[in-house]
Amino acid sequence: MSAVKTFLTRKNGRDGKLHITDILTYTYLIVGTFVMFGPVLWLVLSSFKSSGEINTFPPRLLPYTQETVVVDGYDEPLPLYRTTLDDGRVVELAQRRRIGLESQLIDPANPDEVIKVRIENREPVESVKFSLDNFREGIEQPNFKFWTFLKNSVLVTVVATILTLFINSMAAFALSKYKFTGRDFIFLIMISTLMIPVSVVLVPIYTVILKVGWFDSLWGIIIPGAATPTGVFLLRQYMLTIPDELLDSARMDGASEWRIYSQIILPLAKPALAVLAIFSVMWRWNDFLWPFVALKSSDNFTLQVGLQTFQSDLTIQWHLILAMTVLTLLPITIVFAVLQKYITTGIATTGMK
Amino acid sequence: MAVSKSTAPPRSILTVLSDAFTGIFDVVFGSIQKIIGDKNMAYIFVLPNLLIFSVFILLPFFLNFGYAFTGSDNFLLADRPFVGTDNFAQLFDCESFLEPNSCREDLFWRGVFNTAGYVFFQVGWMVGISLLTAVILNRDIRGRGFFRSVFFYPVLLSPIVVALMWKWILQENGLINGVLETLTLDRIRFLTTASWARFWVIAISVWAYMGFYTLILLAGLQGIPAQLYEAAEIDGATGWQAFRRITLPLLSPTMLVVVVLALIRAVQVFDIAFAFTRGGPGTATFTMVQFIYEIGFSGDRRQGIAAAASIAMAVVLIIATLIQLRVNREDES
Known part of the structure; x- marks a missing residue:
């Protein structure tokens, strides 16, 4: 029992000795790291594999390519194979041609002499090579317009986040720092829709977008989610903690209501705004269902919609899907790598109270 | 100024x-x-x-x-004839509610059952694993910031990316089957076997979202004063007792938030399952939201049925929220 106790409650490290519970803890953490990062690492490693290598089973960890050699008298570089000659020497030879089960090998230094070997007696000469071919080929695909999708995703994420922060903070300011008729009613209505996801209103919101004329346009993606009740609620709760006296003394000094909002409230609400910004970027960048319904032409697709459409096309091959998946997760991974400390502490301390 | x-x-x-x-x-x-x-x-x-x-x-x-409350496949509300509660009647037209095949809208009920099963197991596993991870991260460990980020990282990945990544790992010639083959075991068709597909949709979503709940629980754990544990130690409490009598009760408000958030999110399961197996094999991972999408937007476009189904789903969500508010209030009083 005392082992359990130490495990659950002890803040160890004081005596500097490694306890069994420490071993368990670090085992869990290391296995955890492997489980959390492993799939991503595997995806990234696989994305460098050639279309041939990608279908090799069982799969190998690193991307290999067969080495080739340029031989006089042949237009194309020839693939290299390793084989054991009759006299016991192991040599690397280029394959000139393969006929059935027989392989015709030649020595690059002496291309006139042909050595015939059965194919099971030769092994390809391979080396680890991180090739960008999949990425190059994937970007040039007509049905995955990477740069267009990226531009759309960035545009939606940035514009929507700025708009969300702006209008949510204004509303939260009004709801937390003013007394006006209808205030409690407005707040109540917003709170009660807190838990209504887009999937519940999918049909009618589609009609509204059609009517407004924003179907198949990025505005139809950006605007509807901008007035998120979650954001208003988060900011309002935070702004309630800002003392009213600050506002009153600014008013005495002749500050306009806008100045109070933009130069007192906003700077003081920075931690809550930062958390909302993180959430907004996450929601928007990863959003799928609504853009999937509201966008029609591929020129307006976001990365997520583009990727799903790309992968459901059965003629597309894995090596391209993998490369495009890596490109899709790359931007958010870079943002996270730079800001991870702020993101994790921000969400843990201010988020979701 | x-x-x-x-x-x-x-x-x-x-x-x-x-x-x-x-x-x-x-x-x-x-x-x-x-x-x-x-x-x-x-x-x-x-x-x-x-x-x-x-x-x-x-x-x-x-x-x-x-x-x-209206019919036809017309998107404009003005052009849709009033049909009263027909859509709901059709949706709930079952000989036995336990047997989707006996229902007129059997696909809807498959979605309901799949979603219910998913919610039950996913929320359970999610809360359990998040709590364990949070307790471990709350210990005096080296590199806590790093490990916290490690567990949080998948939260940022989009459901489509997550689904594709795992599809690649689990496909017939994938990594897991490669490992099985090396161990001279038989390959498993994870994506085309109903029970395996269901299992993996749950496992993948736990993998993807647990970091978020771990962070919230960790914040809750760090809010528990250390003196309480010291006092318990002096009183000779065992570790399990301290965990049950101090940690769990003091963590229960946070736990409640986590359970309800996880629940509400689980009811809406769609993206990962859709990109992973498109609801298949057959209808094994077909969810309520996919029903709303498919009925309303692809194929026969019966928006009335889709709307009725989404209202049914909203009722479930509202009940979940009300339970949370209720328990919250009892907690405070």
């Missing part, structure tokens, strides 16, 4: 821009303020948000009832 201008000489482009922005709005809002008075400025501040909220959240919410 003491607050308006900073006196520091070096000004970045960003400050200049934000000052210009503030200035322009100040002129506009200032003149409005002169006309309507200080107190009424609240309406101006709340207006943009309220407008978008009303048109794109509130209005659709009510329009949904319009669709649920």
Whole structure:
């Protein structure tokens, strides 16, 4: 029992000795790291594999390519194979041609002499090579317009986040720092829709977008989610903690209501705004269902919609899907790598109270 | 005005821009303020948000009832004939509610059963694993910030990326089957065996989202005063007792938030399952939201049925929220 106790409650490290519970803890953490990062690492490693290598089973960890050699008298570089000659020497030879089960090998230094070997007696000469071919080929695909999708995703994420922060903070300011008729009613209505996801209103919101004329346009993606009740609620709760006296003394000094909002409230609400910004970027960048319904032409697709459409096309091959998946997760991974400390502490301390 | 201008000489482009922005709005809002008075400025501040909220959240919410009580495949509400509760009657037309095959809308009930099973197991596993991870991260460990980020990282990945990544690992010639083969075991068709596909949809979503709940629980754990444990130690409490009598009760408000958030999210399961198996094999991972999408937007476009189904789902969500509020209130009193 005392082992359990130490495990659950002890803040160890004081005596500097490694306890069994420490071993368990670090085992869990290391296995955890492997489980959390492993799939991503595997995806990234696989994305460098050639279309041939990608279908090799069982799969190998690193991307290999067969080495080739340029031989006089042949237009194309020839693939290299390793084989054991009759006299016991192991040599690397280029394959000139393969006929059935027989392989015709030649020595690059002496291309006139042909050595015939059965194919099971030769092994390809391979080396680890991180090739960008999949990425190059994937970007040039007509049905995955990477740069267009990226531009759309960035545009939606940035514009929507700025708009969300702006209008949510204004509303939260009004709801937390003013007394006006209808205030409690407005707040109540917003709170009660807190838990209504887009999937519940999918049909009618589609009609509204059609009517407004924003179907198949990025505005139809950006605007509807901008007035998120979650954001208003988060900011309002935070702004309630800002003392009213600050506002009153600014008013005495002749500050306009806008100045109070933009130069007192906003700077003081920075931690809550930062958390909302993180959430907004996450929601928007990863959003799928609504853009999937509201966008029609591929020129307006976001990365997520583009990727799903790309992968459901059965003629597309894995090596391209993998490369495009890596490109899709790359931007958010870079943002996270730079800001991870702020993101994790921000969400843990201010988020979701 | 003491607050308006900073006196520091070096000004970045960003400050200049934000000052210009503030200035322009100040002129506009200032003149409005002169006309309507200080107190009424609240309406101006709340207006943009309220407008978008009303048109794109509130209005659709009510329009949904319009669709649920009308028929035909017309998207324009005015052109749809009133059918009363027909859509609901059709949706709930079952000989036995336990047997989807006996229902007129059997696909809907498959979605309901799949979603219910998913919610049950996913929330259970999610909360359990998140709690264990949070307890471990709360110990005095080296590199806590790093490990916290490690567990959080998948939260940022999009459901489509997550689904594709795992599909690649689990496909017939994938990594897991490669490992099985190396161990001279038989390969498993994870994606085309119903029970395996269900299992992996749950496992993948736990993998993807657990970091978020771990962070919330960790914040809750760190809010428990250390003196309580010291006092318990002096009183000779065992570790399990301390965990049950101190940690769990004091963590219960946070736990409740986590359970309800996980529950609400689980009911809406769609993206990962859709990108992973497209609801298959057969209908093994077909969810309620996929039903709403497919019935309303692809194929026969029966928006009335889709709206009725989404209202049924909203009822479940509202009940979950009410339970949370109820338990919360009891907690406080």
